[in-house]
Amino acid sequence: xxxxxxxxxxxxxxxxxxxxxxxxxxxxxxxxxxxxxxxxxxxxxxxxxxxxxxxxxxxxxxxxxxxxxxxxxxxxxxxxxxxxxxxxxxxxxxxxxxxxxxxxxxxxxxxxxxxxxxxxxxxxxxxxxxxxxxxxxxxxxxxxxxxxxxxxxxxxxxxxxxxxxxxxxxxxxxxxxxxxxxxxxxxxxxxxxxxxxxxxxxxxxxxxxxxxxxxxxxxxxxxxxxxxxxxxxxxxxxxxxxxxxxxxxxxxxxxxxxxxx
Ligand SMILES: Nc1ncnc2c1ncn2[C@@H]1O[C@H](COP(=O)(O)OP(=O)(O)OP(=O)(O)O)[C@@H](O)[C@H]1O
Ligand SMILES: [Mg+2]
Numbered sequence: 001x002x003x004x005x006x007x008x009x010x011x012x013x014x015x016x017x018x019x020x021x022x023x024x025x026x027x028x029x030x031x032x033x034x035x036x037x038x039x040x041x042x043x044x045x046x047x048x049x050x051x052x053x054x055x056x057x058x059x060x061x062x063x064x065x066x067x068x069x070x071x072x073x074x075x076x077x078x079x080x081x082x083x084x085x086x087x088x089x090x091x092x093x094x095x096x097x098x099x100x101x102x103x104x105x106x107x108x109x110x111x112x113x114x115x116x117x118x119x120x121x122x123x124x125x126x127x128x129x130x131x132x133x134x135x136x137x138x139x140x141x142x143x144x145x146x147x148x149x150x151x152x153x154x155x156x157x158x159x160x161x162x163x164x165x166x167x168x169x170x171x172x173x174x175x176x177x178x179x180x181x182x183x184x185x186x187x188x189x190x191x192x193x194x195x196x197x198x199x200x201x202x203x204x205x206x207x208x209x210x211x212x213x214x215x216x217x218x219x220x221x222x223x224x225x226x227x228x229x230x231x232x233x234x235x236x237x238x239x240x241x242x243x244x245x246x247x248x249x250x251x252x253x254x255x256x257x258x259x260x261x
Pocket of ligand 1: 039041046047207
């Protein structure tokens with residue numbers, strides 16, 4: 001059995017009277033590709049924020065490779081190599097694609113002060129093998145020198161994921177990376193992510209389950225802050241509570257009303 005990378009025990013987060021994440025026990029093993037699905041407001045993003053340290057939990061504990069990180073800041077968790085969260089705002093829009101990649105690479109490989117991150121220094125690293133390979137993998141060679149603010153949404157999303165991968169986190173956590181993309185762009189991103197399977201621990205939140213069906217090895221379904229199912233794709237989807245809560249299948253009338261399929 002591979003190493004357990006992330007484990008949560010009874011994590012709970014309330015916003016006033018609302019229990020956004022309700023006593024969630026979760027575990028993720030090395031090189032596992034796991035998905036979390038759930039309808040709007042199920043608590044998926046809040047759970048991500050608890051794992052990355054953005055919010056402290058009201059109750060429960062979070063472990064990274066057996067070490068209790070519950071009270072650690074996001075920066076401390078990143079320093080442990082734990083996660084580098086994918087965020088929509090994580091690019092530098094007034095820099096070229098290549099320079100965004102160089103900055104991330106530099107940060108991951110050099111114990112550096114901010115000053116050393118000055119672009120003049122970074123430009124010397126534009127041709128590092130790993131950066132060139134990343135441009136290729138993520139199909140970004142043709143926009144290498146384009147400013148990020150001039151990229152299409154699909155290109156920008158690929159760059160964000162490329163930056164997250166280049167930072168070499170133990171866990172690549174992606175919160176709805178396909179949101180707002182056209183089918184053709186989704187295809188490219190899934191292909192690129194598919195190439196990471198087996199090489200990287202990936203935790204992906206997705207609304208449209210059909211997109212991650214062939215990609216994730218394990219699925220967790222959240223509903224109203226709770227985990228209602230966890231296991232293989234088919235197993236989860238045939239679970240009676242998932243059928244009732246997520247798919248809103250009325251067992252009398254076998255019709256799905258859920259729009260996210
Ligand atoms: N900062 C916040 N303050 C107050 N309530 C919040 C906050 N963040 C989330 N919530 C509430 O907590 C619940 C869970 O939200 P969360 O964003 O985690 O859901 P989600 O599963 O990611 O949903 P979506 O699919 O829409 O992204 C929702 O009812 C939401 O309104
Ligand atoms: Mg969310």
